[in-house]
Structure formats: C-alpha cells, structure tokens
Amino acid sequence: MALRLRTVTGVLALLIAGGAYAQAQKYDLLLKGGHVIDPKNKLSAVRDVAIAGGRIALVAEKIDPSEAFKSVDVSGLYVTPGLVDIHVHVYTGTGEPHSYAGDNSVYPDGFTFRVGVTTVADAGGAGWRNFSDFKERVIDRSRTRVLSFLNIVGHGMRGGRYEQNLQDMEAKPAAEMALSHKDLIVGIKTAHYAGPDWTPVENAVKAGTIANIPVMVDFGSNKPERPISVLLTEKLRPGDIYTHVYSGLRDEQLESGAINPALIEGRKRGVIFDVGHGGGSFLWRVAVPLVKSGFLPDSISTDLHIGSMNTGMKDMLNVMDKFLAMGMKLDDVILRSTWNPAREIKREELGHLSPGALADIAVLRLQKGNFGFIDMYGARMNGSQKLLCELTLRDGKIVYDLNGIARPDWTTLPKDYRATGDPRWDAYAPRGRRPRPAGRTTR
Ligand SMILES: [Zn+2]
Secondary structure, eight states, rough: HHHHHHHHHHHHHHHHHHHHEEEEEEEEEEEEEEEEEEEETTTEEEEEEEEEEEEEEEEEOOOOGEEEEEEEEOSSSSSEOOOEEEEEEOOOSOOOOTTTTTTTTGGGGGGGGGGGGEEEEEEEEEEETTHHHHHHGGGGGGGSSEEHHHHHHHTTOOHHHHHHGGGOOOOOHHHHHHHHTTEEEEEEEEEEOSOOOHHHHHHHHHHHHHTTEEEEEEEEEEEEEETHHHHHIIISTTTTOOOOTOOOOSSOOOSSSSSSHHHHHHHTOEEHHHHHOOOSSSOHHHHHHHHTOOOOOOOOOBBBBBBTTTOOOOHHHHHHHHHHTTTHHHHHHTTTTTHHHHHHOOTTTTOOOOOOOOOOOOEEEEEEEEEEEEESSEOOOOOOOEEEEEEEETTTTEEEETTTTOOOOGGGGGGTTOOOOOOOOOOOSSSSSOOOHHHHOOO
C-alpha cells in the first residue's frame, strides 16, 4: 500500500514538476541486463551499469531502473569498455595527395562510434612541425577522442621525400612538443624507413625517453644491417610497441614457419606487440601459426587509412573478429581492445568500467553464422562469429545507436513529436532545449 502511494505521488510529481522531478534521479543512464566484460576488473558476468555525470557510477547485479533518468535494456548483448584503437591514420583535410598527413587519412568519426571505438591514436601522421595543424584540423573538431603518436620525422608521414630524411628526425623538438601536449601525445612513432641506419629508431627512443612515453615502431623495409633481433633485444625499451606483428615482412616468422625467437625474447624484455592490420600488415599464413604457438598480440588495432578501410581490414570489429576466428576467447579479445591498449599508451583512465571512470562504453552483439575474413593478400578464412556494435557511449552520452534500442517507438509519441533525446544521455540532443509551441515550423 505504502509502495503504491509512493508511486502515485511520484507520477503526480512527474506531471506537475516535469524536468525538476527528472533531475532528482541518481543516475542519468542505466544499461540493464547486459553481459559485462571488463577485463581490468576481472569481470565477465551479467550486470547492470549505471552512469552519472559522464562517469561510471555503479556496476552491480541489480540496479533499480527508478533510480535512473533513462534505462536501456541491453540483455543478450555484451557491454564492454569503449574500444581503444591505438593505430589509425586520421590526419586528413590538408589537401596533400598520397600523404598520411593528407589524403591517405580519414576523418575519425565515420569509422569509430559505429564499431564501438571511442578512442583512437593517430600513428605518426604528424611530426613536431605540423602537430598544431593536426590538432586544430582534426583532434579539436572530432567527437572521437583522438590522441597521437608523434612522428620522429618533423614533417610527419608526408611521403618518401620527408620520411627518408635523417636530418629531420630530431629527438629534442619532438620530445618538447610531446611534453607541451601531454594530454594528447601518447607516444613517438617511427615508420616507413627504407635505409640501413638505426637513426630513426634511436632518435625515436631518445625522444620517448625525454618525454617518458613509449615508441611505436613500423620497422619499414627489411634490411640486413638492422635486423629485427637487434631491434627487439637491444634497441627498444620495455613498453615500446612493435606494430604490424603478423605482417611477415620483417622476419617475424622464420622460413620454417616457426616464430622468430627474437619476438619471444623481446616480449620477455617487456616489448609490446600490436596488430596494426592495415592494407599490408596481416597475413593468415603468419598470424595463424604464431597465434597457435601462443604468441598472441598485446593489443589489437586497425591501421585504418584509405588503403585499408575497404580491403581485408574493414574496421576494428573486423580485426577483433579475426582473432575470434583463430580461436581466441571473446574476453581475451576485449582485453586486447580496451584495457591493454589503454595501458600501453599510459591512459589508465580509459579501457575499463571502474566506478569513477569515464563512461566510454560499447554494447556489442555477437552474431553466429557463416562469415569470411580477408587478409592483406586477399586470402579468406572462414569464421562462425561476428561482432556488431549496437550502442556506443562516449563520456556517458549515447553517440551511436544502430537499431534505436535507446529510442522510443514513433507510434507511442504525440502526433506532432519533435526531437526526442535529452542531453542527460543523448550526445546529439540540443542543449537547453525547450518544448516548441505546437504548429511552429523551423528549418
Ligand atoms: Zn600505420
């Protein structure tokens, strides 16, 4: 009886006070009934997730929906931290053709939220000379959280003329730029070098040491003067990242098909191994035997750019699907797409769902069926599972909702309904929106 009375009072208050009543709820948004995979917290079970003020408020077995302003049923789906893709190319818009500081890159927002990615790190598009331009042009204007591995080349990835110029690979200005943008620059990149010298790697490590950030290495052309064994056992520091690990282009795999023992030695020293699939860096005939031998990647990443986005590599979920197809457990795939990469770039506030953490969340559906996955040379591997992103949240707000699971059915709305979201949970709801007078037309 008391309960019913309280409900009636609640409804009355709602009718009279409207928004004021809504503000009284403890949580802005509640994701109900999903299977939460939060590897940092060693959690893989059905849980409710409550969000308040853009942060995770509570993860618990049962949270009362009446405590939340908005509740979304996500039963049957997986709820994971927002995916962290630490190898992308998004420094576009400069108009420079054939350049990863230009036309070879893509704007991030069209490739991220729709696959559950909330954070990306551009892998060396900009160097210290053009980082400010990258920041103004892309980082500051994207809804995706965009971070950067600063290229050791001052001009960044502008093509051979720049990327082979040892004179422009200076540690000091690169480190200084990184230190003046600690919030955005998470590492130093060296890539595409075709010469015999160690200078690019050595100066990248020098810059990384001054700025106390990791180095990511795309080891360029395979050169006998600088073998991968020396890179992994002498040149790189613990915490530095070797990307393109399953390309097979730089002796990652011996002719016998076995793994190069240098990779195992490097891992023992603390060197990190990243996928960086891209258009030319992932082969089934390398990945399958290496994964089978137990050499799993520390992080899964796309190497997204115009040359990879529509070929074997489709998007972050496609690369994750490939590891499912190779027999990796979903929880292990999620670890390598969330908490591991967040730690690699020293962004430990990301990649997990601890109370107080930024509420970046992916809600994924694991589809069963017959699927195919393509490598860099166009070879297919069949698989029976495929991830689909249903819902993405950044900072506690819904930024992507594939099937409208958070939206009202149109037939339940008033005849003249207008925008239905609310800024408490909907990233696209107009702020400070007031109901418009009926009949008034707007653009
Ligand atoms: Zn790349």
